[in-house]
Amino acid sequence: MNVYPSMSIGKVPESDHRALLEYVSRLKHDLGKYVRFQSRWLPEDADLQTRREALAADLLHTRRGPDGSVDAIAVWAEFAPGLSGGSEVGGCRFDLRDDPDVEAIFKGMQALGPVIEGLRGAQVDAVLVAEGERAAKSVAEAIRALVDRVRAAGPASG
């Protein structure tokens, strides 16, 4: 098995690049897209209640399927080990914790923890809503940046 400890994305050899690209693309679809799916569609002047509801839908029901819904923390828990060397990705292990975008995702998800707890307990004030929106946005943008960089580092990018 190929193991890539704390390395930069540009150093992943071509043979394992596709596995990494597929993995982060899934992360983008499952978390990056849905962590602020409904919030992104709100008008700029949306009231607090509407924003709170959108945030709750995005963070508490990030993934929906026939078996019910899963929150953002649970979705991230599936992917985090693959980016920190904890689990295999396409027969490889990638430890990208030093990568600035991966670091930003970890940090953003950490910030979302109390927001999700607050939303579960219906104890979310305007400050926490704003904090949740900011953290969700930073997670989504960091994932997007990560995918773009992985793609750019690949053989197809020329």
Place this chain on the structure above:
Amino acid sequence: MADILIVDDQDRYLELCRAAIPEHRYRGPARNLTEALDLLSRARGRVDCVLLDVHFDIPVSELLGFKEGASPAEVEALKRRQGLLILQELRTRHPDLPVIVMTSREEVVLEREVDGSEEFTYFLDDDYVDARALQGQLASIVSLRRSTQADGPVFWGRSLAMRRIRQRLSVVARGRLPVVLLGPTGTGKSLIARHFVHARSGRSGRFIAVDLSTVPPDLMAAHLFGSVKGAYTGSVGDRTGAFEAAHQGTLFLDEVGNLGMAAQKLLLSVLQEGRITRLGDLKERAVDVKLVVATNEDLAQRVRAGSFRADLYMRLNPATAVVLPALSDRSLDTVELLRFCLERALERPYLRELLGEYRRAAGLEGTRVRVVAGASAPKSVPGVLVLLFPERTMRLLRQHHWPGNLREFAMTAENAVLFAVAEMTAAEGGDRSDVIVVRAKLIKDLLGALPDQAASQEDAGAGIRVVLRPHETLNKVSVDCERQYFVALYLQTGGDFGAMAEALLGDRAHARKIQLRFNQLGLKVRELKERL
């Protein structure tokens, strides 16, 4: 308002679209291909655009491409590209339906199902789409579709030749320069002049059509330019000519080759000065007319022969002449033309009455008629009478040479319905009284009554060149011919493998077979695309 079908395993897009883009009507969500096709069928062509998600977390029994024994990882991969498989299936049945795949092109670039060249497939600019971006994309796609549909079925077609003609006519319809329509008789020149050129000319005046082959030569000038009382023997009053009647509108002169030399001189003068003088009058009148002329003659040859004025010929703007193809060169458009002709025919009172009588005798209610071509009979729908043209019938219609072109085709289609209704009435008590089948044999009989000019038409299409060389195998000659045929068809269809499959195998769904054979013949799509 547009009609949008959402194909998604969740309600999220539907909820968001309804809340944030409320100006459209939304159908669905369809959770899988079967539901999508069902909703499209029920919508009867009213859907303007499809929003298609890519990841479908649905039971394996509903998954397209699922094979028994697939590993969990394979099933997961299938779910993650399920939308692309649905897209492929949608394309075989709805080749020109706009579909927005709800992801960016970059995200699916590794998937083998994606054909980036699909004309009516759109991707998001950004995976993280918001309401404003989607609203803008929907508006532009729907507007494009509406403008294409407004072209009308006669001019609509998948063939590259017809698309180019449409583009060219759209340009020349505007402005004051005359338009010349060339092409064999019966190809729809007058329809195009009236419904396309005039409609797009931006003019407020009337559309006036004059068939010069029916106007006596000595009355031609008076007919076109008008006359005053006593201008000629039998002129008992002032008369407004076609030019004046078409002021600020469009004048269509069919069979312009019949224009006498004297009238040609007068026409030249009108084109140069923008003024007419009625026969016998001294007063000049300003006329602002968009002139469209049509002929199936070679006007340049007439100029060389001295029977058509060279200066008038040049004034008619021959450089931008539009040549309409013979119907035998438009076999890809047969289904659309059939629907168009039957829609027009069904407006005629006698045919409506005949169908009304049939309905009453068969105990059927309603007034709607649906034309189904190249397929089996659809499910029975209360109030709907189906005119069914099975694939064998369609093949005959596609393969016939149609020397009388659209006119002959329309007549045959109308006759086919008349006789098919008569057959059904005489047969009494078939399986489905709501389905009137136009059988291949009936078409054969109808076409058999017409002269077959196939032999004289042989040189009309693209030819295949065979060079005889000693010691060459028959197989090589055959492959060489096939290669030329494929290239010609590829260019004619604008690179649409589905359309090629329809032309060769009678079914668009066999596009992959055609593509495979294309590759086997060593043909390179990239090189051919440059020739499109």
